[in-house]
Amino acid sequence: MVKARQEKSPEEEAFLDLLRTADALTRGADWVLKAEDLSQTQYNVLRILRGAPEGLSCGEIASRMITRDPDITRLLDRMEKRGLISRARESKDRRLVLTRLTPEGLKLVNCLDEPVLQIHRKQLGHMGKDRLQALAKLLAAARSGLS
Amino acid sequence: MVKARQEKSPEEEAFLDLLRTADALTRGADWVLKAEDLSQTQYNVLRILRGAPEGLSCGEIASRMITRDPDITRLLDRMEKRGLISRARESKDRRLVLTRLTPEGLKLVNCLDEPVLQIHRKQLGHMGKDRLQALAKLLAAARSGLS
DNA sequence: TGACAATAGTCGTCTAAACGAATATTGTAG
DNA sequence: CTACAATATTCGTTTAGACGACTATTGTCA
Numbered sequence: 001m002v003k004a005r006q007e008k009s010p011e012e013e014a015f016l017d018l019l020r021t022a023d024a025l026t027r028g029a030d031w032v033l034k035a036e037d038l039s040q041t042q043y044n045v046l047r048i049l050r051g052a053p054e055g056l057s058c059g060e061i062a063s064r065m066i067t068r069d070p071d072i073t074r075l076l077d078r079m080e081k082r083g084l085i086s087r088a089r090e091s092k093d094r095r096l097v098l099t100r101l102t103p104e105g106l107k108l109v110n111c112l113d114e115p116v117l118q119i120h121r122k123q124l125g126h127m128g129k130d131r132l133q134a135l136a137k138l139l140a141a142a143r144s145g146l147s
Numbered sequence: 148m149v150k151a152r153q154e155k156s157p158e159e160e161a162f163l164d165l166l167r168t169a170d171a172l173t174r175g176a177d178w179v180l181k182a183e184d185l186s187q188t189q190y191n192v193l194r195i196l197r198g199a200p201e202g203l204s205c206g207e208i209a210s211r212m213i214t215r216d217p218d219i220t221r222l223l224d225r226m227e228k229r230g231l232i233s234r235a236r237e238s239k240d241r242r243l244v245l246t247r248l249t250p251e252g253l254k255l256v257n258c259l260d261e262p263v264l265q266i267h268r269k270q271l272g273h274m275g276k277d278r279l280q281a282l283a284k285l286l287a288a289a290r291s292g293l294s
Numbered sequence: 295t296g297a298c299a300a301t302a303g304t305c306g307t308c309t310a311a312a313c314g315a316a317t318a319t320t321g322t323a324g
Numbered sequence: 325c326t327a328c329a330a331t332a333t334t335c336g337t338t339t340a341g342a343c344g345a346c347t348a349t350t351g352t353c354a
Contacts, residue, residue, distance in 0.1 A: 011268050011272060012264065014286075015176075015270075016213060017287065018165070019213050020290065021165060022166055022169040023215065024293050025165065026213070034221065039235075039310085046177060057332075059332065066167050069314090070312060071310090071311070071312075073333060074311090074334090074335090075311095076352045078309090086288065094319055094320085094322070095318070095319045095320065095331065095333070097332080097334095117156060117158075120156065120158040120162055121156070123158070123293060124158040127285075127288055132160070132161045133157060134159055135282075135285040136164050139168045141274055142168050143171055146171050204301085205303060216341080217342060217343075219339090221305090221341090224304095224340095225339090225340085240302090240349075240350070241348080241349060241350085242348070242349045243349095244303065244304065293315090
């Protein structure tokens with residue numbers, strides 16, 4: 001007889017569920033963003049920059065990203081080429097390059113607020129506020145143990 | 148005065164938390180897999196195939212993946228070149244190509260069980276069984292509303 | 295049977311991610 | 325003030341992912 005399939009630990013079960021759920025939800029959001037030819041990562045950068053009109057350095061952007069991107073430079077290169085952001089080397093500390101949204105970039109990210117909100121409501125609205133808060137709380141607890 | 152930052156909806160809050168958490172947990176697992184030069188995706192395939200010694204078609208593998216990969220062919224190409232899997236065209240339905248683990252592939256995935264279990268325990272063990280089950284339940288509920 | 299749709303997989307090509315080395319600027323210790 | 329470590333960003337190269345077109349095989353129905 002073949003060895004019985006080993007039971008998954010609750011930790012692993014939760015981890016896999018988390019990946020599955022994140023992937024499924026991401027596909028919905030991707031569908032919205034694809035209409036504007038944006039990736040999740042790019043959209044994330046746009047929103048980060050909207051919250052910082054004074055401009056941010058590459059390092060600051062990297063540290064605020066939801067998912068880590070090891071090459072901010074070329075991510076910003078692509079966005080600059082599309083006219084969504086502008087970059088300028090800082091005069092005080094010439095190592096820094098401050099990135100800001102252009103008017104087009106701001107307009108684009110503002111236009112996306114409504115559709116993104118809608119897709120999230122459609123995907124998760126059935127859970128209700130209480131369960132969503134419970135979920136957020138458990139997720140925060142899950143992250144709290146990480147180095 | 149600048150327009151106040153718009154409140155995030157509970158749905159969006161939960162979605163972003165989910166991505167953050169998945170990313171943080173994945174980095175831990177990646178660190179373990181990198182020692183064997185495997186990606187999450189490849190590891191996922193190895194585990195899927197371990198559960199199906201009779202072999203699986205590309206389509207079957209794709210449908211069981213945690214995160215979708217639109218190009219199974221080349222993913223398997225790479226794994227075949229490393230000797231982790233073998234492929235053979237099925238004689239009954241010659242459209243199908245059945246993929247199986249090689250002995251090396253099986254050995255590798257078995258060797259990884261313990262370290263992967265450890266990293267998940269280390270990352271999520273502090274939550275306790277009850278909260279992990281609650282989390283899994285909420286995640287399942289979140290997925291239930293998706294098309 | 296013969297045309298044709300459906301299914302399964304492969305391949306070409308472009309874009310993005312991963313990893314490390316390299317460059318430029320600033321802070322600091324002697 | 326000079327050498328050197330620390331910080332910030334960029335670049336070269338390899339690998340993987342995304343998207344669509346293409347080939348092969350099978351099932352279906354007139």
